[in-house]
Amino acid sequence: MTAPGEGVSGGAGEGASTSSWTVTGMTCGHCVASVTEEIGALPGVEDVQVDLASGRVDVTSAEPLDRADVAAAVEEAGYALA
Numbered sequence: 001m002t003a004p005g006e007g008v009s010g011g012a013g014e015g016a017s018t019s020s021w022t023v024t025g026m027t028c029g030h031c032v033a034s035v036t037e038e039i040g041a042l043p044g045v046e047d048v049q050v051d052l053a054s055g056r057v058d059v060t061s062a063e064p065l066d067r068a069d070v071a072a073a074v075e076e077a078g079y080a081l082a
Contacts, residue, residue, distance in 0.1 A: 046061055055082070
């Protein structure tokens with residue numbers, strides 16, 4: 001059993017899943033906001049952190065996310081998963 005908060009980022013609840021993705025094509029803060037909004041709308045997503053410089057997107061969700069769902073959300077924002 002893990003201690004409270006151990007292995008969980010962003011204060012997410014017990015059993016949360018964190019995944020990292022790389023998004024290509026982002027060039028500005030608006031890009032970051034669009035990707036954050038679209039991924040954040042996926043069921044179970046609790047937190048989305050986007051690093052513009054690297055394209056890295058860290059997502060905390062109640063359950064593991066399916067790559068196809070994340071890819072569709074990113075494409076809706078106008079970008080692509082690497």
